[in-house]
Amino acid sequence: MAERISWGGWLLVSLAVIAADQITKMQVTGALGLYERVPVLPFFDLVRLHNPGAAFSFLAGASGWQNWLFSGVAAVVSLGVFWWLTRLPPRGHSLLALGLSLLLGGAIGNLIDRLLHGYVVDFILLYYRDWSYPAFNLADSAITCGVVLVLFDGLVLDRRRGS
Secondary structure, eight states, rough: OOOOOHHHHHHHHHHHHHHHHEEEEEEHHHHSSSEEEEEEEETEEEEEEEOOSSGGTTTTTTTTTHHHHHHHHHHHHHHHHHHHTTTTTTSSSSSHHHHHHHHHHHHHHHHHHHHHHHEEEEEEEEEEEEEOOOOOHHHHHHHHHHHHHHHHHHIHHHHHHHH
């Protein structure tokens, strides 16, 4: 992967993630009532949930202080990821740059929700019979994919590069 894309180009990926995340959340918020569920496929429903906690609704039942904690963490992580992204070598790290871009876009997407609403809008529900995965959104998906790419780059590609 010898392509040369500036960090500014990678920021466009982050902006696309933020835009897609916010647009889908607005669509769901406008179309569905809170807790309303719409079947899409036999294993996938759209549902509108408000999550004041973190992943898997961690600390969702707390009295509100967690919103400030998670907002602060998201802001610090976003700044750190942005700093890292802007310091990548221009060649040979496109997978890492993509991972960081996805991570940055997802973190900012959920941060916007927390700052505007005090909670994150989740709407993707995957399930099989009586089992269901906790609802999530596009920002969560981008964060997960970004982390996987960053780990893959660090654990596999760094060895191949001889780092």
